[in-house]
Amino acid sequence: MKARRPGARTAPCWVLGAYLAIGLAATSARAKETFSIDYVVTISAATPHIAEVRWELAGIEEVARLKLTFPADRYSTFAGSGTLQPLPDGMLWEPGGPYAHLTYQVEINHARGKQQRYDSYAGNGWIVTRARDLFPRIGITYHTGTTASPKSRARLIFRLPRGWRSAAPFASAGPATYPLSQPGNTLDRPRGWFVLGRFDLDRQEIDQVMVEIARLPGTTFSPRNLFDFLDRTLPTLKKLLVATPAHILVVSAPDPMWHGGISGENSFFMHTGRPLRTPDKTSPYLHELFHVLQPYRPGPDADWIEEGLAEFYSLELQRRAGLIDAPAYGRALGYFERYGLWNVDFTQQHDNAATNNSAPLVMYAIDQRIQRATAGKKRLDDAVSELAREGGEVSTARFLRAVNQASGKDFAKFFDRHVSHGIPPDIGSAR
Ligand SMILES: [Zn+2]
Secondary structure (H helix, E strand, C coil), X not given: CCCCCHHHHCXXXXXXXXXXXXXXXHXXXXXXXXXXXXXXXXXXXXXXXXXXXXXXXXXXXXXXXXXXXXXXXXEEEEEECCEEEEECCEEEEECCCCEEEEEEEEECCEEECCCCEEEEEECCCEEEXXXXXXXXXXXXXXXXXXXXXXXXXXXXXXXXXXXXXXXXXXXXXCCCEEEXXXXXXXXXXXXXXXXXXXXXXXXXXXXXXXXXXXXXXXXXXXXXXXXXXXHHHHHHHHHHCXXXXXXXXXXXXXXXXXXXXXXXXXXXXXXCCCCCCXXXXXXXXXXXXXXHHCCEEECCCCHHHHHHXXXXXXXXXXXXXXXXXXXXXXXXXXXXXXXXXXXXXXXXXXXXXXXXXXXXXXXXXXXXXXHHHCCCCCCHHHHHHHHHHHCEEECHHHHHHHHHHHHCCCCHHHHHHHHHCCCCCCCCCCC
């Protein structure tokens, strides 16, 4: 891309007019691309656990400096145009311009938890990792006097050993090249899970979503079963969360990867040992997919909402799809009740038994009571869709307001009793 004259920063009126003419808000004038970034990730066959990352920027007169935040033990060997100044938690980069570049190395392997299982790993001929493991967090400062909102045109490019390929949760434009676009973001950056190397990749379009399943060597998981399962559940989940993702990447890998699921942007990882449905009939896959598609984030008192909704719907969506019958559904509710942590304040709880057993049972009870209050016209879905439409941070108070709105009733007493005091809700003969 040609560097722009400094005078070209201000969006001319006709650009604004043109955007308004096609029905976009005036703020969409920012969609004018004023600079470009290529993020190039190079892996060598000799040292696959070290990624060499290079950023190539053009047309960045507006950018004064970038603050890069990263863990010191995994990032090293920074070099670039302009000046680099080490900080306690990262690096301050004044790139100069209008053309600039930055290079650094990242250690791919990252273990977590008591068992030291990996959530980023270079195996024998493959790599499973996330954007957050390869790229620092970025804070960007513009020169004063920049009147237009700058907007980047960005690409993620992998340079890989011979015979390797890549999967990422975006459409590719050529081999291992992915245009990045996040409307509303100044600086488009890579997000979500990546798979590199030798692996199986299956894809199927489900309800206008390109679902890709990457299976690493040693994975026993059947993509057919997951496609069939999602065929019956994904459309309802999309509607519930008012989500229209173009792509979803599911990554299935064996040991020594993390023994569970981890959601990311338009993608999630699941250890190959996890079944599509656990014996209690909830689904770890639907649970993670709920997190992937939820367009809100939990506030400090809302872990119980975040996990309670994902776990409740991992059961409920299967019931609606005819994948589980009433007795199995009732037994699952019974497990929530039996293994829940009760008589504690859920808004202050991060304990798994409270957030993933008690909270989904409370969600079930709320769903039942909304239906009863509205003669079946409304249900928990209406409250959840409202939160999804609004986005942002969800707190217990905001969730209560959404439930009140859906039901036309005041649930404050119910929340006080069954959320703040954690008293098990009466679910009658359902279990
Ligand atoms: Zn969860």
